[in-house]
Amino acid sequence: VLGNMLHKAGYATGHFGKWHLGGQRDVGEAPLITEYGFDKSLTNFEGLGPRVLALCDAHNGKPIKRHALGSDTLGRGKIEWVDRSLVTQSFTQAAIEFIRQSQRQDKPFYVNLWPDDVHGPWYPPEVRRGDGSKRELYLGVLETMDEQLGELFDVIQSDPQLKQNTLILICSDNGPEPGAGSAGPFRGYKTMLYEGGIRSPLIAWGPGLMEESVQGQVNQTSVFAAIDLVPSLLEITGTEPDENVQFDGENLAGVLLGQSDQSRQEPIYFRRPPDRDSFYGVEDLPDLAVRDGNWKLLCEYDGSQAELYDLKNDRGETKNVADDHPEIVNRLKKQVVDWQESMPADNGENWKDESKKKNKKR
Template identity: 30%
Template sequence: MRRFLVLALLFCWNLTPAVASTDRPNVVLFFIDDLGWRDVGFMGSDFFETPHIDRLAQESMRFSSAYSAAPNCAPSRACLMSGQYTPRHGVYTVGDPARGNHRYRKLVPAKNKTVLDDKFITIADTLSQAGYRCASVGKWHLGKSPLSQGFQVNIAGNPTGSPRGGYFSPYKNPQLADGRKGEYLTDRLTDEACEFIKANANTPFFLYLTHYAVHTPLQAKQADVEYFQSKPAGKLHQHATYAAMIKSMDESIGRVLETLKAQQLEQNTIIIFTSDNGGYGPATSMQPLRGSKGMLYEGGIRVPLVVKWPGVTKANSASEEPVINVDLYPTLLEMTGIPQPEEYALDGTSLVHLLKDPQSQLKTRSLFWHFPAYLQKYKGMQQRFRTTPVSVIRQGDWKLLEFFEDGHRELYNTRLDISETMNLTDSHPEKVKELATALHDWQKQVRAAIPSEPNPQYRSGNESND
């Protein structure tokens, strides 16, 4: 009842019935799990094969400085759906914020929410109110079901962040009936997505195809694994099973695009392809970017992004403008001609101006990340954590990281040093002060949780790297 009243109040200002016109564009959002910045051909992979995505990129506008709003799955998805940064919804990380060896955690991390509260007005809520048929196909990870968040259709979505039964049927997924023995999950989700398109060809729809791939467990079809095992390794990428998973994901994109074409919907459908965070470190590389999933360095948050808006975006166009996934909510509203809900904060900026003119720039602004939690290291890492609690601002080419354990800061110029190898805090103290002030002002504005309580289990002076 509370959610109904909230939605009614937010949309009551629109006295005209929110019924989508027949020429309102469809929207297909491909949201791939753990796909790194370099994990597709058009971004330079020398081993993974993504011909369908590469063709889509050639027909679209590419963003080379696109970011997820968080370095791991659930918070990135909460930001995408709500249009808000992590401090507003409180989904800071996946599950327990106190990960890794307790002896090395100096602070008690901020409390973390694992469910996106129904009070947040998702992009699906807004599109549904305008008459769109909304389907979530694949990973949800923000609570029990997307059906309470504006979607009318849920295929395979639940609280879990990885496929419970793995990638082959039986899936052990209450929201997805088992297929034939050995059926591959990525293929099955593609079947479901294509059927949704066919069933809704005569009404505006929003298809959120949120593959579990290429999240662990790393499992792929044997023939594809053998193919990549026989292929010469690249200097950047070499992992055969991961490559095979990417191949199936790419084939999925191709099948969905072909279904749109067969249904004569290709020219009236907006296509967005992106990832929820950086790639899985043990299986891939984001070089020259530093880091991987779970880090606030570029390799953990910079992601591939392409947008195809028929009749608007120019084929094979590109932008270096820094953008972030909270921008997609206001962008889709402007694309579809739907007003923003009143008295609901959207932290992003519409990218429509950029999409119409790739040489243009957005108004000067800052991008923010807030991660008041710990993430354990990957096996083989020298450092004790992938990240400790940290807050980050990017403004223009400058990026400042401020770590809460000891207050130390790192300043990088992302244009001159994309690999973040040169900490410029000593040589640019005024820039540090400027960005730190802006970051602290933002933290106060959004009431960001700042961890400060000492961890009583912390043991200083322990030199072990366990």
């Protein structure tokens, strides 16, 4: 949606990196990225069109592995194999080239740069493997990614026109994997609906768009979801949304630019990935979650096993206060169950049964 709307408004639009809408594990019939309003794209095994696929070298004398998950059999775009430690660099260089071309054409630009680092598998350069432990490999990939993204940031910062008229947003899609990253004070990991699984950082940089007094400040109060980015960025760019479009997100442009510490007004709903009811040693993870203001409720698909947390006073979700607030539990439980039933069905409730069937067929 954002790519299409900005493209119609005259922006050059490019997507470089992870896409996750076709390409992976035999999904070859999905639309190409350029069909979503992007002029140029370069992706990995989770998208279609031109893509870079990884050669995973553990630097231990063993054969180099190819990490493609079936993408290399799908066609629909030129494929280039590169060392896993250079995949992010491929995306960064493509983004830089796209930006320079946009400048030559005197066009404003919008770029998605979505590397799959620091997602596993972790194959940093040999000099950054450390002792070969999961944590050291993760940190080696992180340091390498910082350098590679830094090349793009240097291009923006060293060009006076770009520096004064560019907004860079840096965020993540989920929490860490145990033994690799850290969720700090928050409970849980990737795959979980606790804060450690779903809360992620958001950094906004735009010195020409922000008052000097707010640059470098930290906002720890605003509740802001990724779905709020689209209407917020449309506001910042002065782009009118398409007619009859109803966003799930809210316009919080002032929060991104440091002008406000307000929060979204509507609740945020979550449901776990269908294959992750039992993960990282937890046998029965909550299926659904909703955050409304400072209240956070987690429960099963039918609303049972409800847990309630006051995130203002207990951001680590250490004390379940459901028994103390039955009215809030009933209200939020109904909201999240109704939301779940309004969504397209997934196979979360019968994933284990379906998985057993697949295994028997094999």
